[in-house]
Amino acid sequence: MTLLTLAYRNLLRRPARTTLLVFSIAIAFATALSLLALSRGIETTTHEGAEERGADLTVSQVDASDVFSGVVPESHAAKIAAMPGVRGVSGEILMFTPIDDERQILTVGMAENSYFWGAMPIADGRKPEKDERWVVLLGQGAAQALGKGVGDTLTMFDQEMKIVGVTGYRAPINRGAIVARLQDVQELAFKHDVVTLIHVAIDPSLTLAQAEALGAEIERLGRVSASPTEQLFSRDRNVAVLRAISQVTSFIALTMAGLSVLNVLLMAVQERVRETGIMMAIGWSDRRIIATIILEGVITGALGSLLGIPLGFLACGFFEYLPTIGAYLDITPPLDAILISVAGALALSALGSLYPAWRAVSHTPADALRRA
Secondary structure (H helix, E strand, C coil), rough: HHHEEEEEEEEHCHHHHHHHHHHHHHHHHHHHHHHHHHHHHHHHHHHHHHHCCCCCCCECCCCCCCCCCEEEEEEEEHHHHHHEEEEEEEEEECCCCCCCCCEEEEEEECCCCCCHHCCEEEEECCCCCCCCCEEEEEEEHHHHHHHCCCCCEEEECCCCEEEEEECCCCCCCHHEEEEEEHHHHHHHHHCEEECCEEEEEEEEEEEEEHHHHHHHHHHHHCCCCEEHHHHCCCCCCCHHHHHHHHHHHEEEHHHHHHHHHHHHHHHHHHHHHHHHHHHHHHCCCHHHHHHHHHHHHHHHHHHHHHHHHHHHHHHHHHCCCCCHHHCCCCCCCCHHHHHHHHHHHHHHHHHHHHHHHHHHCCCCCHHHHHHH
């Protein structure tokens, strides 16, 4: 009989207890996986949205706590556009705005001379005409959420806006957003002559060193940072806090799973004291007995992980029903998050079995038989 077979049979002695242990590990695993996927989804979705729109660098206020609170002079856009190596500039206000007094929806106030207008895909309707005021375009996700289409109207900050088009973006963050004229959003939000962000498209022929030099030149404008657009949320304090909370909560969840393994195996070891004494008496080494018990912990960790993977995907699916999350993020657990969670579950399950394993061999054969 191999050690693996023996460990498996030991777990089957108390099927109900083993099942509950595996299920508790699966719940902890799913919690860790879904939280890691949530924090990772923000960065991934932002990168996808920026790549789809064609932004290379994003200029923001250097000391802003998040991407929505930054203030950059609108005049910087013209200065950046005049720099060598820049092929497009888009000054924008990015904020959540009240729509129809019912919900807050991500809104992009886009300058009329933004290079984004030219490449914007249109699924229905049209783009705003020159100097046209108080009109918006909805992403397909926003249109579906609001139940509105071309020709309808919506209220933004108590201002009636006409829907003239529906964009055909594929990235979730772009599909869930409303696009309006920068001038209109500035007026409604009382943010005259300022923008939240300036997106920059650079000449693809620039070398890495030249692109870095361009970023440094932009930053010399004062109190602004120029970083790759896919890193837009990397310095966002709110995202940093979310990432830290997700990691800590994931670790706590997996640690609780490890403690469950410790508790269950400790009970199992105490129930098998006589059996352990007999094994020691017939020549089983301490190392072999310890390996058997650790294998029990690893098996439960593996089974819990196997069950936890679909539960984690199911938990991520529930995020889609949260309007402030599901409308803008694609929260699909990436492979590396799955592997990290599996490794964590197995490692902590093994660690949780160390003390019960030590307890199993802490007595002499005679003492173990007498205690039984």
